[in-house]
Amino acid sequence: LPTNWPLVGMFPEILKNVDRIHLYLVEILEKSDLTFIFEGPWFTKMQLLVTIDPANIHHVMSKNFQNYPKGSKFNERFDVLGDGIFNADFVVWQYHRKMAQFFLGHPKFNNFLVKKTLKKAENGLIPVLDHVSTLGIQVNLQDLFARFTFDAGCTIMMDHDPNTLSVDFPVNPSSKALDDIEEVIFHRHVVPTCVWKFQRWLNVGKENKYKKAWKTLDSFIYKCITAKREDIINNNQKEDNEVCTDLLTLYIKDDENLKTPIGYQGDKFLRDTVLTNFIAGRDAISITLSWFFYILSKYPEVASKIKKELDNIVIDWTNVKEMNSKLVYLHGALCETMRLYPPIAFEAKTSIASDILPSGHQVNPNMLIVFNLYAMGRMKSIWGDDCNEFKPERWITKQGNIKHEPSYKYFVFNAGPRTCLGRDMAFIQMKIVAATIIQNYVIEAVQEQRVVPNVSIFLHMNNGFKVRVFRRPS
Numbered sequence: 001l002p003t004n005w006p007l008v009g010m011f012p013e014i015l016k017n018v019d020r021i022h023l024y025l026v027e028i029l030e031k032s033d034l035t036f037i038f039e040g041p042w043f044t045k046m047q048l049l050v051t052i053d054p055a056n057i058h059h060v061m062s063k064n065f066q067n068y069p070k071g072s073k074f075n076e077r078f079d080v081l082g083d084g085i086f087n088a089d090f091v092v093w094q095y096h097r098k099m100a101q102f103f104l105g106h107p108k109f110n111n112f113l114v115k116k117t118l119k120k121a122e123n124g125l126i127p128v129l130d131h132v133s134t135l136g137i138q139v140n141l142q143d144l145f146a147r148f149t150f151d152a153g154c155t156i157m158m159d160h161d162p163n164t165l166s167v168d169f170p171v172n173p174s175s176k177a178l179d180d181i182e183e184v185i186f187h188r189h190v191v192p193t194c195v196w197k198f199q200r201w202l203n204v205g206k207e208n209k210y211k212k213a214w215k216t217l218d219s220f221i222y223k224c225i226t227a228k229r230e231d232i233i234n235n236n237q238k239e240d241n242e243v244c245t246d247l248l249t250l251y252i253k254d255d256e257n258l259k260t261p262i263g264y265q266g267d268k269f270l271r272d273t274v275l276t277n278f279i280a281g282r283d284a285i286s287i288t289l290s291w292f293f294y295i296l297s298k299y300p301e302v303a304s305k306i307k308k309e310l311d312n313i314v315i316d317w318t319n320v321k322e323m324n325s326k327l328v329y330l331h332g333a334l335c336e337t338m339r340l341y342p343p344i345a346f347e348a349k350t351s352i353a354s355d356i357l358p359s360g361h362q363v364n365p366n367m368l369i370v371f372n373l374y375a376m377g378r379m380k381s382i383w384g385d386d387c388n389e390f391k392p393e394r395w396i397t398k399q400g401n402i403k404h405e406p407s408y409k410y411f412v413f414n415a416g417p418r419t420c421l422g423r424d425m426a427f428i429q430m431k432i433v434a435a436t437i438i439q440n441y442v443i444e445a446v447q448e449q450r451v452v453p454n455v456s457i458f459l460h461m462n463n464g465f466k467v468r469v470f471r472r473p474s
């Protein structure tokens with residue numbers, strides 16, 4: 001376990017291992033029986049509890065949920081999200097949750113999502129993959145998927161396609177602004193609060209970058225909201241028109257709902273909601289797809305099995321229920337990818353009152369509890385001796401159905417009342433992309449590259465994932 005030095009606490013050990021923090025946490029958490037207390041330098045009075053014990057997760061996320069809000073520190077660091085669901089607690093969160101549950105589960109919205117994802121695969125993904133395969137050039141698959149999810153996300157949220165997925169690989173200011181925002185939010189987690197707040201006050205360095213990115217995103221989203229409001233007025237009568245079923249339209253049409261517990265928020269509410277959904281969905285999906293194809297390049301037999309599963313069915317994405325029941329192996333391979341490479345590798349909560357966790361650890365008031373999902377997927381005591389092997393079969397029952405694991409064990413989509421609301425949406429989009437590629441192309445990883453996760457809010461690959469693409473003979 002890390003040595004707790006006088007004055008500096010465990011800080012030197014963390015600094016020494018910062019580049020391999022996920023692997024380091026795997027080692028520490030294994031040795032410490034899944035929970036340990038990190039002691040910071042004495043002057044910071046920092047003490048955080050790091051745990052991946054499923055019983056503790058169940059306790060914090062569900063049983064004693066009221067004692068563990070996101071907390072003011074989280075709100076400060078993610079202030080760009082405004083009062084959106086990610087950043088909200090208590091009544092405001094309840095209000096958002098009810099609305100988001102209704103709209104994200106809306107049948108019209110789900111049909112729209114499938115239709116637009118298929119269209120993006122056909123008009124964006126396939127032409128780009130054909131282009132790189134014809135020219136025989138390398139492509140960074142991580143970048144390609146980020147473009148796919150940005151375009152699809154904008155279309156699904158606001159019915160606006162910025163077309164960043166095209167053969168000339170354009171730089172898009174709003175997509176770049178999202179990258180910058182994520183980079184600075186991560187920075188805010190690693191430097192002392194007083195340091196980044198001082199930088200913000202001076203408007204220098206990363207904080208200056210953050211401010212500019214915030215402005216770019218605001219301008220983009222507010223423009224789309226204004227255009228959408230005009231669109232709705234002009235198309236008011238066309239209820240069945242697909243233009244009317246993006247998320248923004250559904251929210252705007254229910255204008256009564258914009259009267260939130262903190263007052264009428266109008267376009268500000270819409271802006272917070274759209275931005276939160278961007279942050280929630282864009283990277284998690286593209287990162288999972290990148291790791292998925294990275295793993296398939298290591299396990300070609302898994303790719304063959306998925307291809308066989310796809311060849312044996314009639315593909316009809318409009319019948320999502322049917323597709324889910326038939327694509328069991330593909331589903332298992334995606335779950336297994338996220339077990340080993342969870343796109344959101346860290347989760348955190350802050351305690352209100354003191355508490356005792358099922359593991360026996362004492363929680364003090366206002367204590368930060370940190371969960372590392374990367375380490376969690378690689379624990380023998382949770383997943384068995386074969387935890388480091390990639391086995392889609394782990395997710396299939398003897399009867400050939402999808403096997404469900406409790407969310408406090410498979411914590412990738414969060415657990416308890418704040419469970420991810422985009423899980424089904426994410427799976428359907430990932431399945432459409434995976435099926436489109438596996439059926440039409442062979443992806444070959446470029447040999448001379450080291451693919452490792454970086455240390456950030458999301459589990460990106462440090463230098464992307466370079467591949468060559470070959471069209472399958474028809």
Ligand code: HEM
Pocket residue numbers: 085086097100277278280281282284285288343344347348411412413414417418419420421422423425426
């Ligand atoms: C592979 C894809 C995804 C993964 C792994 C994932 C994972 C997560 C996780 C870990 C959280 C908890 C975050 C926190 O509380 O700090 C979360 C929350 C959430 N996710 Fe996802 N997510 C994915 C895709 C999506 C998509 C596509 C959407 C919809 C646009 C979405 C919507 C949400 C929302 C609204 C919440 C907030 C729930 C709440 O606080 O009550 N997610 N997700």
